[in-house]
Amino acid sequence: MLEINPGLILWTILTFLVLMVVLRMLAWKPLLHALTSREEKIRVSLQQAEEAQKAARELLEENKQQLARAEEESQKIIREGRDLGEKLKSEIVDKANSSARQMVDQAKDEIRREREAAIIQLRGEVADIAILAAGKILDENLDTPKQRTLVDRVIKDIGKGPRA
Numbered sequence: 683m684l685e686i687n688p689g690l691i692l693w694t695i696l697t698f699l700v701l702m703v704v705l706r707m708l709a710w711k712p713l714l715h716a717l718t719s720r721e722e723k724i725r726v727s728l729q730q731a732e733e734a735q736k737a738a739r740e741l742l743e744e745n746k747q748q749l750a751r752a753e754e755e756s757q758k759i760i761r762e763g764r765d766l767g768e769k770l771k772s773e774i775v776d777k778a779n780s781s782a783r784q785m786v787d788q789a790k791d792e793i794r795r796e797r798e799a800a801i802i803q804l805r806g807e808v809a810d811i812a813i814l815a816a817g818k819i820l821d822e823n824l825d826t827p828k829q830r831t832l833v834d835r836v837i838k839d840i841g842k843g844p845r846a
Contacts, residue, residue: 808840 815836 812836812840 815832
């Protein structure tokens with residue numbers, strides 16, 4: 683059974699106390715120092731992680747702002763491009779309209795000149811016809827009513843010509 687041996691108890695307590703003193707002198711300080719050092723490293727690492735996270739948030743916000751500015755700038759460039767395109771379009775249309783009006787005016791002038799030339803030519807032909815008719819009148823030796831009828835008819839024919 684179990685017997686209590688007072689000498690063994692004393693030596694066990696004494697050995698335990700000596701071991702505690704030796705451990706306290708040799709192992710306790712290095713262990714505390716290692717734990718303290720590790721705790722400090724963990725604290726510093728956490729602090730650095732928080733600072734890095736804060737810097738990352740700031741960079742993200744800065745990137746968002748730059749992206750917004752870039753988007754705004756691109757919209758501005760697109761608007762300016764559209765405005766310039768509309769301006770160029772209106773200038774081209776105006777030039778085309780001006781050119782068309784100029785061509786129409788030139789065509790009208792050409793038609794007017796051609797018409798005047800035709801009228802001049804027609805007057806010359808009418809004059810030739812009048813001379814020819816007068817020659818026929820003189821050749822036929824007509825009486826006064828016949829001469830009057832012939833002249834009226836020639837005048838009517840001349841009046842039926844191209845009108846100005």
